[in-house]
Amino acid sequence: MKKLLTAFVGSMALAAAPMAMSAEANKELKMAYDADPVTLDIHEQLSGGMLQLSHMTFDPLLRWTKDLGFEPRLAKSWERVDENTMRFKLREGVKFHSGNELTTKDVKFTFDRLKQSQDFKAIFKPFSELKVVDDYTFELVTSEPYPLLLNTATYIFPMDSEFYTGETDNGQSKSAITKHGNSFASENLSGTGPYVVTGRQQGVRVEFERFDDYWDTESPGNIGKIVLTPIKENNTRVSALLSGGVDFIAPVPPTDLERIRRDKNADLVTMSGTRIILFHMNQDRVEAFKDPKVRQAIAYAINQEGIAAKIMKGFATPAAQMSPDGYQGHNESLTPRFDVATAQQLMKEAGYEDGFTITMMAPNNRYVNDDKIAQAVAAMLARINIKVDLKTLPKAQYWPEYDARAADMMMIGWHADTEDSANFFEFLTFCPDADTGAGQYNAGNYCNPEIDAMVNKANVETDLDKRAAMLKEVEQRLYDEAAFVPLHWQDLAWASKKNVKIEPILNVMNFPYLGDLVVE
Amino acid sequence: MLAFLVQRISQAVLVMFVISVIAFAIQDGLGDPLQQMVGMSVSQEEREAIRDEMGLNDPLVVQYLKFAGNALQGDLGTSYFYGKPTLDVILEHLPATLELVIGASLIILVFSVPIGVYAAIRPQAWLSKFFMGVSTVGISIPVFLTAIVLIQLFSIGVTVDWFPEDAGWGQWLNAALSTEGGLPSYGRGDELTPLFGTWNSGFFSQGGILHLVLPSISLASIMLPLFIRLIRAEMMEVLQSDYIRYARAKGLSSARINFLHALKNTMLPVITVGGVQIGIMVAYTILTETVFQWPGVGLMFLEAITRSDIPLIVAYLMVVGLIFVITNTVVDLIYGLVNPTVKLTGKKA
Numbered sequence: 001m002k003k004l005l006t007a008f009v010g011s012m013a014l015a016a017a018p019m020a021m022s023a024e025a026n027k028e029l030k031m032a033y034d035a036d037p038v039t040l041d042i043h044e045q046l047s048g049g050m051l052q053l054s055h056m057t058f059d060p061l062l063r064w065t066k067d068l069g070f071e072p073r074l075a076k077s078w079e080r081v082d083e084n085t086m087r088f089k090l091r092e093g094v095k096f097h098s099g100n101e102l103t104t105k106d107v108k109f110t111f112d113r114l115k116q117s118q119d120f121k122a123i124f125k126p127f128s129e130l131k132v133v134d135d136y137t138f139e140l141v142t143s144e145p146y147p148l149l150l151n152t153a154t155y156i157f158p159m160d161s162e163f164y165t166g167e168t169d170n171g172q173s174k175s176a177i178t179k180h181g182n183s184f185a186s187e188n189l190s191g192t193g194p195y196v197v198t199g200r201q202q203g204v205r206v207e208f209e210r211f212d213d214y215w216d217t218e219s220p221g222n223i224g225k226i227v228l229t230p231i232k233e234n235n236t237r238v239s240a241l242l243s244g245g246v247d248f249i250a251p252v253p254p255t256d257l258e259r260i261r262r263d264k265n266a267d268l269v270t271m272s273g274t275r276i277i278l279f280h281m282n283q284d285r286v287e288a289f290k291d292p293k294v295r296q297a298i299a300y301a302i303n304q305e306g307i308a309a310k311i312m313k314g315f316a317t318p319a320a321q322m323s324p325d326g327y328q329g330h331n332e333s334l335t336p337r338f339d340v341a342t343a344q345q346l347m348k349e350a351g352y353e354d355g356f357t358i359t360m361m362a363p364n365n366r367y368v369n370d371d372k373i374a375q376a377v378a379a380m381l382a383r384i385n386i387k388v389d390l391k392t393l394p395k396a397q398y399w400p401e402y403d404a405r406a407a408d409m410m411m412i413g414w415h416a417d418t419e420d421s422a423n424f425f426e427f428l429t430f431c432p433d434a435d436t437g438a439g440q441y442n443a444g445n446y447c448n449p450e451i452d453a454m455v456n457k458a459n460v461e462t463d464l465d466k467r468a469a470m471l472k473e474v475e476q477r478l479y480d481e482a483a484f485v486p487l488h489w490q491d492l493a494w495a496s497k498k499n500v501k502i503e504p505i506l507n508v509m510n511f512p513y514l515g516d517l518v519v520e
Numbered sequence: 521m522l523a524f525l526v527q528r529i530s531q532a533v534l535v536m537f538v539i540s541v542i543a544f545a546i547q548d549g550l551g552d553p554l555q556q557m558v559g560m561s562v563s564q565e566e567r568e569a570i571r572d573e574m575g576l577n578d579p580l581v582v583q584y585l586k587f588a589g590n591a592l593q594g595d596l597g598t599s600y601f602y603g604k605p606t607l608d609v610i611l612e613h614l615p616a617t618l619e620l621v622i623g624a625s626l627i628i629l630v631f632s633v634p635i636g637v638y639a640a641i642r643p644q645a646w647l648s649k650f651f652m653g654v655s656t657v658g659i660s661i662p663v664f665l666t667a668i669v670l671i672q673l674f675s676i677g678v679t680v681d682w683f684p685e686d687a688g689w690g691q692w693l694n695a696a697l698s699t700e701g702g703l704p705s706y707g708r709g710d711e712l713t714p715l716f717g718t719w720n721s722g723f724f725s726q727g728g729i730l731h732l733v734l735p736s737i738s739l740a741s742i743m744l745p746l747f748i749r750l751i752r753a754e755m756m757e758v759l760q761s762d763y764i765r766y767a768r769a770k771g772l773s774s775a776r777i778n779f780l781h782a783l784k785n786t787m788l789p790v791i792t793v794g795g796v797q798i799g800i801m802v803a804y805t806i807l808t809e810t811v812f813q814w815p816g817v818g819l820m821f822l823e824a825i826t827r828s829d830i831p832l833i834v835a836y837l838m839v840v841g842l843i844f845v846i847t848n849t850v851v852d853l854i855y856g857l858v859n860p861t862v863k864l865t866g867k868k869a
Contacts, residue, residue: 046559119559182603204815231813239705243675396551396828437563
């Protein structure tokens, strides 16, 4: 009898706990992205899709706010101990989906795993170790003063160390990161995040349910269940929203922006993005590109505003530098310099009045309207007598060509994983060096050790105002030398039904904080 | 009979071999699978290490021999994207495609026979002319356009306000031309009934059938006009033949002549062509599945190409090759049964 009674009381308590939650979190959200998560292992790949999954099922130590500041999540607070060390206090009483409780040993496990991950190890290279002080205190130590310590800490989504430790039935380590084939972590997930994965059919759908013991009880989110369907075809995705089949879609193709704006049941949110689209001018392949005058002539010949208005239909912000507004290196004074007369004059001064012929390559399904942009650029260059032999390729074929630097001008779009200007320079304008990996995507072979040194100096400057000034100077120098041809930052767009309030949870990094989403 | 089968099987083996060689030979042109598997900022060194680990750096011949050895044991490799054996991935996606083809075939069967027969019996009737006109339009409109129009009309809905609202007739016309929408525009829905193995069927629930409606109509839209024209042409020819004239002269009722004697002989070639056409329809599903995000093998194959998922591409091509060889063999066998004057190869006259 007593046993029965305790069982009864127990079940009452169990029933009461979710009731407090479900009174609020009872709405269902159907959403469609252009792709579904490749894996459930958040360390297997560093991509937009994986970060979106991370924010749904895990929580970072701290996260970006809308205005690119930081807000504490699993880390309650942090303070600088010395110039190489930052001490974090962990939130107490946070539960994983498995029921285990979060302590610093999980953070340590995650940090070590990140250092192993092929995709993340580069970002975590400046960190020498994670020192555990006690169960709820730890220190992140860098080998040199590192101004982007907090930026990088947004990538630490503590994983359930107990859950991911041990061996599977077939003797595989549960913590293994496998790029191909299946690992334990790619099919099983235990995080601290607002949603638990309850069903997954790869390429077809993923189902999530609100985590009953989610620590953030102040979150306004009231979604109990999410069904994510990947819909690759732009038209179908938009139709699914307009027909009421789904409540929330992303991305929205520029051609359908008007259609959604006109629809009385749908809301559209757009934002200027942070992904820069640019062309490199390969100095190793074309002698003329070594002459700064020729590069400047090209920079003057290209009408960024025209491309943004006509081809992108206003769905892009014309750029004259790599750092978008809000980044430390963003230099307000740099604006597009379209002026054909000056461009022709510069070509004449450089001795190339009669022009020359070059090859150009661009993808045709990677960035928004990428092939049309390339055609426009080719037409603009014709006005300064540069004849362009253009080839556009699907992305699967384009990247091998890019790695081989197969054309004189090649297009690339870049988003800084660290949300910081220096990342652009390191990958796109640093002197290419196969050993250090610097300038890995510098298809222009532009090389100016002086500028590289300036960036490296900025990278150990922890006074953020001083650092910003240095990075702005770098943008100015690159602009003056016309190291590359910036085009625009691609805008972002999401759309939802009117009753789904997506605006507050969206951000320029494009990982919606779905845990806080409110449906009326 | 046995010799015929042996010949067909060896033919199938040859086809598979050729397909696998071709698929392997073009894989360099399909792009770098690694690009899809790693982030942009991963260093060249790391990439090389993964490539080595996956055996992508081996000479093509070595890679092929490895593949062929495994294939002989029934293992067609592991998909890069799904991380599962490619055959399992294909089997998971096949039911969706088959159901779509079944749905489209039912529509074709239900509409093509009556319309084709009617158009043959009454070639001058305005209704026949209307059907033939529509079918010409049907043949010439690409599937994806049909699909997009269907989605706009029956999923999203259209409000027409071309006519004056204040006049009764205007109001009526507006209402008649507007559509409600509401039909599902993507996927198979969540009301699927597990049948066996990986087969979850949409035929046993209202939601499942509603999801099938638009994709099936789109897919049927190419083949339906073809079948109507085929049945009409065959039927008209049969109606001219001597035995039909004789039946008429004998004074049989025209219903009996048309449906019992004429139709039966019309359907023979239609069945043969139909069998092959249904095989071809499996190929046509790629477009339909893309527009409707239908989780079948067509969509799977298209995405495998954009992801350079080479093992899956190779396995898909081999499986489709096998399906074609099998359907052709079965059709030939049936043809031999139905029409005893046809000799199968290898059978002595």
